[in-house]
Amino acid sequence: MPHRQRPFIQQFYPDDHAWCYGCGRLNDQGLHLESAWEGDEVVARVTPRPEHMSIPGYVYGGLIAALIDCHAMATAAAHADRLAGRHLGDGEVPRYVTAALTVDYLHPTPLGNELVLRARVREAGRRKLVVEVALECAGRETARGDVVAVPIPEGMLAPRT
């Protein structure tokens, strides 16, 4: 489903945080979203599978929300990595989780097209990052997301192997 790009941000998630259904490279049954820097934006390209429909012919809103969510977390991680003076690939990136997600469905999103997600960090607090995501389909912005990312809480950390 994703269009492979290298290097992609999720490649540098620690192994024990790389199982997400939406973007984990180790989740065999997942969607394998891959997000990469393009200048100051983080971009991902995905073609939904035929079964990812809502009304026949249109992409299911739950998939759009899921892609926006995972893409925003990758954007937060890459932003924090850059802020720390590192370059993507220097090592693992920090893992963020979603505190809040808002998606505006501006237009129906036709199935059978590549979707392009473009994101940037709009607000950066001491802990919290607000990421805005535009989802384009066939050159038109069909959905827009606003996502609050926070560093993964201690309680969710799995023991490192």
Add this chain to the structure above:
Amino acid sequence: MPHRQRPFIQQFYPDDHAWCYGCGRLNDQGLHLESAWEGDEVVARVTPRPEHMSIPGYVYGGLIAALIDCHAMATAAAHADRLAGRHLGDGEVPRYVTAALTVDYLHPTPLGNELVLRARVREAGRRKLVVEVALECAGRETARGDVVAVPIPEGMLAPRT
């Protein structure tokens, strides 16, 4: 994945609108969410599959958003059906689509539990309905959704068979 209840609202979606990946009874590969009236609330019960993880041990936020989305659309449909003086099962229910979705992730949602979604219509305009959804896991509210539903636009209507 869903815990079967009868009658459920999605049972009464017209056949050509019953293909949604989240809740379409005709989508073989989908999640088959089933939402039913319980008094004045609309309730659904779902146990996520093991692969629906974010961080290992926790439910993926994209699934939570998707379930809230589909459950809210069923709630809107059932509400409109009641407002029209009908009882669920009198015939097809009207089909709503999502204009905007907000999800607050209040706490991590542990995998391996039944999730309970409870929804009601909070605001009803002439066209737009605002649905609030609480998602509970092991007796605790771990996510909350606020969803704007509108009747399916003419342009998305498939020809009736």
